Amino acid sequence: NAGVTQTPKFQVLKTGQSMTLQCAQDMNHNSMYWYRQDPGMGLRLIYYSASEGTTDKGEVPNGYNVSRLNKREFSLRLESAAPSQTSVYFCASSEGQDLNQPQHFGDGTRLSIL
Amino acid sequence: AQSVAQPEDQVNVAEGNPLTVKCTYSVSGNPYLFWYVQYPNRGLQFLLKYITGDNLVKGSYGFEAEFNKSQTSFHLKKPSALVSDSALYFCAVRDIRGGATNKLIFGTGTLLAVQP
Numbered sequence: 465n466a467g468v469t470q471t472p473k474f475q476v477l478k479t480g481q482s483m484t485l486q487c488a489q490d491m492n493h494n495s496m497y498w499y500r501q502d503p504g505m506g507l508r509l510i511y512y513s514a515s516e517g518t519t520d521k522g523e524v525p526n527g528y529n530v531s532r533l534n535k536r537e538f539s540l541r542l543e544s545a546a547p548s549q550t551s552v553y554f555c556a557s558s559e560g561q562d563l564n565q566p567q568h569f570g571d572g573t574r575l576s577i578l
Numbered sequence: 579a580q581s582v583a584q585p586e587d588q589v590n591v592a593e594g595n596p597l598t599v600k601c602t603y604s605v606s607g608n609p610y611l612f613w614y615v616q617y618p619n620r621g622l623q624f625l626l627k628y629i630t631g632d633n634l635v636k637g638s639y640g641f642e643a644e645f646n647k648s649q650t651s652f653h654l655k656k657p658s659a660l661v662s663d664s665a666l667y668f669c670a671v672r673d674i675r676g677g678a679t680n681k682l683i684f685g686t687g688t689l690l691a692v693q694p
Contacts, residue, residue: 504587564672
């Protein structure tokens with residue numbers, strides 16, 4: 465079972481470059497999320513999509529955009545990368561209708577901005 | 579405001595000894611609490627959750643957590659630690675801001691190190 469798949473696993477960018485992080489889930493989940501993980505700060509929500517066709521800002525949305533392409537896929541775009549966006553990015557999904565179901569996570573994309 | 583706090587950055591325990599990883603929460607209304615574990619270079623994995631009912635919740639890999647409403651705590655416990663339990667542990671609370679969603683607010687994480 466693949467679960468949540470993120471691509472790429474690693475990426476190095478130069479300041480000002482753009483990039484799209486891809487995420488796909490095969491669990492027929494309604495809700496999807498993008499987080500960033502930084503040392504000592506836990507996970508912070510960037511954007512989420514409660515259901516196909518909707519997206520909303522999370523705690524730290526500045527510098528990012530998202531697209532819920534279909535029910536399976538939720539991409540995160542950095543239009544002009546900055547060193548402060550160096551982080552590990554995680555995509556997650558959850559059932560949606562049952563608000564107390566856990567989130568399922570991908571293995572992350574490790575992004576360095578030089 | 580909704581939040582969770584994990585007061586210990588790291589917990590060290592000897593293999594075979596009981597372990598506790600602490601979490602306190604601040605919510606308006608009923609708390610919906612979760613524990614996740616992260617192994618190196620992997621995503622978070624769900625361990626257990628408290629929604630309602632018994633204060634002692636049992637989860638994966640022999641872990642359990644005790645919900646204490648008066649102390650606003652949700653500590654993770656295991657009777658006998660294994661070296662393979664060494665990982666980063668996150669406490670989380672469901673974020674009810676913005677209506678009915680499944681968003682979570684995570685603590686900063688506690689690194690559990692189990693020595694052989």
